[in-house]
Amino acid sequence: MPHRPKTPCAHPGCPKLVPYGQKYCEVHAREHSHDRRTAAERGYDRRWQKARAWYLRRHPWCVRCKAEGRLTPATVVDHIKPHRGDPELFWDEKNWQPLCKSCHDKKTMTEDRNVEYKY
Numbered sequence: 001m002p003h004r005p006k007t008p009c010a011h012p013g014c015p016k017l018v019p020y021g022q023k024y025c026e027v028h029a030r031e032h033s034h035d036r037r038t039a040a041e042r043g044y045d046r047r048w049q050k051a052r053a054w055y056l057r058r059h060p061w062c063v064r065c066k067a068e069g070r071l072t073p074a075t076v077v078d079h080i081k082p083h084r085g086d087p088e089l090f091w092d093e094k095n096w097q098p099l100c101k102s103c104h105d106k107k108t109m110t111e112d113r114n115v116e117y118k119y
């Protein structure tokens with residue numbers, strides 16, 4: 001089998017030679033896939049922080065407390081239907097509700113857990 005020449009790792013300043021067709025050496029392949037993931041996560045977080053702040057400005061009170069006649073500032077935008085990573089459900093404002101921290105914790109303790117058993 002003919003051997004292709006090895007190519008240097010694409011990481012700046014890394015002198016390691018890697019098999020043809022591979023971009024990074026073992027160490028840097030791991031590092032760069034990690035970079036990509038956190039960069040995406042950072043962008044996503046920023047977008048969500050903004051959407052959340054904007055939503056809470058228009059919906060400042062916890063809906064559960066309000067239903068019980070209490071006015072508690074909402075600090076969490078909760079997904080009524082668990083999004084389970086589905087971006088359409090995640091970004092659908094109709095699926096959001098403002099909750100305070102304690103109501104949100106109560107909800108995740110009960111409803112969200114039940115949903116998991118249903119499927």
Ligand SMILES: [Zn+2]
Pocket residue numbers: 009010011014015016024025026027028
């Ligand atoms: Zn390298």
Ligand SMILES: [Zn+2]
Pocket residue numbers: 062063064065066072099100101102103104
């Ligand atoms: Zn509440």
